[in-house]
Amino acid sequence: MTTVIKVEGISKTFKIHHERHQSLKERLLHPRTGSTEMFNALNDISFSVDTNETVGLVGHNGSGKSTLLKCICGVLQPTSGQIHIRGSLAALLELGAGFQPELSGRDNVFLYGAMLGFSKKMVDGIFDDVVGFSEIENFIDTQVKFYSSGMYVRLAFAVAVNVDPDILVVDEVLAVGDERFQAKCIDRIRTFQDEGRSILFVTHNADQVRAICDRAIVLDGGHMIADGPTHESLRIFREHLMDSAAEHDGSGLLASISIDSITTPSGSFDVRSGAGMHFDVNITSHGAYSGNFVMEIFTRNGLLVSRSDAKGSPVNLTPGQNRVGIDLAQIPLLDGIYDVNVGVVDPRGNTVIAWREQAASIQVTYDGREGGLVELGAAIRQQ
């Protein structure tokens, strides 16, 4: 294990111009007007990334994750702190940012390669792979301005992942392209992982982080609030989202929610696979609200097993105590400990009325022959 990225106490302060005087006349007439405000995009962030590690950088919009990434790639200069990098780095901050629309795809591959810092000889060597990966063989000599946005992005991604970087930095780029190409990109990222390279992956999509990363760093308002195994960090991320939503409303969430009791046939938290279960949920509401009741079940390493709601019919909360019952007729889960999250959300505005992470944990025991997560009860016979 070698450390490839070392971030030491990075802070970044932006000057926000409220009134921009960019012309000479305005500058002369108003030399000092136009208020500027300092905005701390990043506050004293430190972490390091080793070879063979895939680190997710999570945070909602405006949390500073893109700023941090730009600092790492050398696009932005941090106000204080230092970033050390070892090995070659390919950054996919914005796919095709360096493309010249007037040039052909072929010319752009070389130009983009040079922009990422790779030599012409190297790009020559991988050119066929790039074209093959991007699946635009027939259009490689067409001017890029005639490309569809999908082709554009595919070509850029193909260059970046084929140039053989030691460190790959990816910023929300997997949100583009059709599903098949996305799968191909994820596939390529997995190859990278197998080859022991480092990947820094930025997204606000928790599911993608869960699928790809071993470790996740959570940013919020320019502060690093978590750095640890993916499921741990993501739990903190969700809780923090909840908290900040509460702060946003001024007086905490609109209601508090908890699971009062769990009824199982065995009378304990220990439940046998295939048996039923009943949760009594208690909601203390500060007002009258109507929302969608949501229950999520996660494995301990953060994989979402199931998310279910009250089938579209809203739960009507009255001020004071409200009771909701959840019946699970039959739990098809296999051996393991599962966490249950419950909450009430406004179906339209996506406002969270009440939410509780890990409202309960259930332990399932299973003595059958199936492996994995769920019991499908497959009957296999020779015909």
Place this chain on the structure above:
Amino acid sequence: MSDGSSARVDRRSLEDDAFRVVSARDSLTTRLRNLWNRRELLFSLIRSDIRIKYKNSALGIVWSMLTPSLFLAIYWLVFAKFLKNGIPNFVVYLFAGMVVWNMFNTSLSTATGVIVVRSGLVKKVSFPREILALANVGAATFYFFIQLCVFGLYLLVVQHSPDYAYFWLLPIAFLALYFFTAALAILMSAITVYMRDMEHFILIILQLWFFMSPIVYSYEHSIAPQLHAHGLAWLYFLNPITLIMLTFQRAFYVATYAASTSQTQIVSHHVVPVILKILPSWPMSTYCYLDLALLGIMIVFFLLAEVLFGHLQGNFESEL
């Protein structure tokens, strides 16, 4: 998979790789080294610049020769025919000045706005930003050499034989021109980020600069002799372009007529009176010392511009 095995080799070698600091404000030497390391990007940008400029035009690269030639024809018509400036063999004189001027003019007018125009790139991809301006200067250098070839062809056609003895000064003068142009180009590209007016302003300045340089008139017909009389000749040379032009004009314009007379001694006697009225009557050593001094100053100026650019680029992202 061959990819995998090569990656494994990479991984081992990574331990020996030194950490590099990506965040600090780099020293001048580091920045110059970065520039040198990214020279392939520079050449790629120059190539794409040239290709884009003439893409989709029927005449293509011919325009890089045609445009200056047509300007040359216009200036010849106006200054030699209408205004009768009395410079013999005016086209050759004009040509020598114009190749220098075109390089300077093209570079500055394209490089000034380049960082603003390509802000998308500047905000997303990491590379030494001054490369964008240097690419424009590089493209202009390419056109410069094309025009020089056209100039050479023209001299062959009109059978004007330049003063080859002065040719060795041309690389020195050209390098001085290159460093001066590059320094101004990267400075202007950075300043424009903060003051967008520069994009328009520079066109006016360049127009004025054109007439301040001895291109369409001769040095001896300018205010230089009067300044010289008051011991202020250096004022005229505050415009570095002047000396570069004089060198080019001295080498190309002053004919040796080597074909007609075999003895160089006689040749120079014939030539001197012509030079007197058009160009300063310096001996070759003066040209040499002045050009070398200018080159030295321009290299220092370029380094200074690099330092200034380093300071200015720190704030680009909040202005773009």
